[in-house]
Amino acid sequence: MSKRTISEDWAATVVGLALLVLILTGVISQGILQ
Amino acid sequence: MTAVNETEALAPAGPRRIDWPGVAAGVVLVLALAYLTKYLDKNVPDWLAGTSLSRVAKSVEYPIYAIAIGLGGNVILTVTGLRDRLAPAFRTEFFIKTGLVLLGVSINLSLLVTAAGPAIVQALLLISLVFLFTWWLGGVLGLDDKLRALLASAVSICGVSAAIAAAGAVRARREQLAYAASLVILFALPSIFLLPWLADVFGLSDAVAGAWIGGNIDTTAAVTAAGTLAGEDALKIATIVKVTQNALIGVVAVALTAWFAFKVERTADRPGAIELWRRFPKFVLGFIAASIIGTIFANTVSAADNTAAQAVATNFRTWFLILAFVSIGLEFRVTALREAGWRPIAVFASATVVNIALALALAAVLFANFTP
Numbered sequence: 001m002s003k004r005t006i007s008e009d010w011a012a013t014v015v016g017l018a019l020l021v022l023i024l025t026g027v028i029s030q031g032i033l034q
Numbered sequence: 035m036t037a038v039n040e041t042e043a044l045a046p047a048g049p050r051r052i053d054w055p056g057v058a059a060g061v062v063l064v065l066a067l068a069y070l071t072k073y074l075d076k077n078v079p080d081w082l083a084g085t086s087l088s089r090v091a092k093s094v095e096y097p098i099y100a101i102a103i104g105l106g107g108n109v110i111l112t113v114t115g116l117r118d119r120l121a122p123a124f125r126t127e128f129f130i131k132t133g134l135v136l137l138g139v140s141i142n143l144s145l146l147v148t149a150a151g152p153a154i155v156q157a158l159l160l161i162s163l164v165f166l167f168t169w170w171l172g173g174v175l176g177l178d179d180k181l182r183a184l185l186a187s188a189v190s191i192c193g194v195s196a197a198i199a200a201a202g203a204v205r206a207r208r209e210q211l212a213y214a215a216s217l218v219i220l221f222a223l224p225s226i227f228l229l230p231w232l233a234d235v236f237g238l239s240d241a242v243a244g245a246w247i248g249g250n251i252d253t254t255a256a257v258t259a260a261g262t263l264a265g266e267d268a269l270k271i272a273t274i275v276k277v278t279q280n281a282l283i284g285v286v287a288v289a290l291t292a293w294f295a296f297k298v299e300r301t302a303d304r305p306g307a308i309e310l311w312r313r314f315p316k317f318v319l320g321f322i323a324a325s326i327i328g329t330i331f332a333n334t335v336s337a338a339d340n341t342a343a344q345a346v347a348t349n350f351r352t353w354f355l356i357l358a359f360v361s362i363g364l365e366f367r368v369t370a371l372r373e374a375g376w377r378p379i380a381v382f383a384s385a386t387v388v389n390i391a392l393a394l395a396l397a398a399v400l401f402a403n404f405t406p
Binding site for chain 2: 009011012013014015016019020021023026028029031032033
């Protein structure tokens with residue numbers, strides 16, 4: 001197991017929270033292919 | 035920080051050089067299959083309206099399309115010999131955890147807090163009893179101690195992630211990890227369909243059904259798929275229960291590290307708080323943060339604005355879950371299972387039956403009067 005592998009836990013947390021911030025602030029106001 | 039996903043756990047060991055064209059092709063494939071899933075989910079009921087299959091078409095939801103399409107893609111990639119090149123793009127763990135962080139925004143903090151109590155009690159009892167049963171049965175059938183630890187962790191906590199954590203703790207061989215991971219997925223796939231159906235047959239409430247699904251099914255992705263089939267309220271409870279189990283991976287991994295270090299291998303390595311933090315699944319923090327943010331947002335803006343924002347978050351969550359379910363189908367491997375013989379399968383199957391019965395009993399008691 002490589003020590004330099006990016007943590008998918010942190011990646012998921014950052015991407016998920018960043019998306020939420022963009023959605024809740026209205027920057028992203030529509031979903032994709034509803 | 036070390037992270038290994040299911041693809042790496044299941045893949046044969048080999049030199050790690052990134053094949054960027056292969057990764058790019060894998061990403062395109064996963065996105066294309068996710069789009070196909072969404073397209074079928076939206077259009078099949080219309081195509082079959084007025085036919086004898088109309089009711090079936092309406093009851094089939096996107097997790098079923100996604101997993102079936104992923105398994106179909108898996109067969110094609112295996113036949114064409116392309117799977118190992120494209121596999122690094124099948125990031126089930128990343129997709130499911132991002133989807134769960136996004137799910138957190140729709141779970142009110144008060145629900146999270148009130149469900150956390152019974153979820154913790156359920157997780158502690160279930161993990162202890164199922165782990166000890168699996169460890170005992172593995173011993174009776176003469177399994178290697180490291181494989182016993184892997185199987186016991188996988189079936190009692192949360193599947194592949196727990197097996198990976200346990201493998202690190204007991205220094206298991208890569209083939210043993212691949213084998214345990216394959217068993218987890220082999221047993222999780224039918225559970226995705228079986229448990230929501232049984233919950234309906236038994237007439238379980240959403241809370242009990244969710245707690246049963248979250249407590250019993252091993253992989254987090256499969257819990258989410260089954261919870262989705264059981265309904266939105268059941269999905270929320272299933273997720274809280276599963277996230278609670280996820281949070282306990284670190285504790286079990288550290289306990290196993292200590293046990294193997296002192297009792298089995300008799301070394302002096304002493305696992306500490308740093309090890310506990312290293313093995314703690316960090317997405318749990320993202321899930322809780324999203325719930326707090328969502329609760330504050332709901333109390334700050336108008337109901338209409340909150341509903342609109344939640345709809346967009348749900349849309350993104352669904353896309354990440356589709357990507358995860360497609361990836362589950364794509365990364366399933368049977369080769370590791372052929373090599374280990376019947377005894378580990380017998381241990382895992384017996385432990386799964388015990389897990390199903392215990393999880394149902396605990397869910398029925400602990401979530402009897404719970405309203406999501």
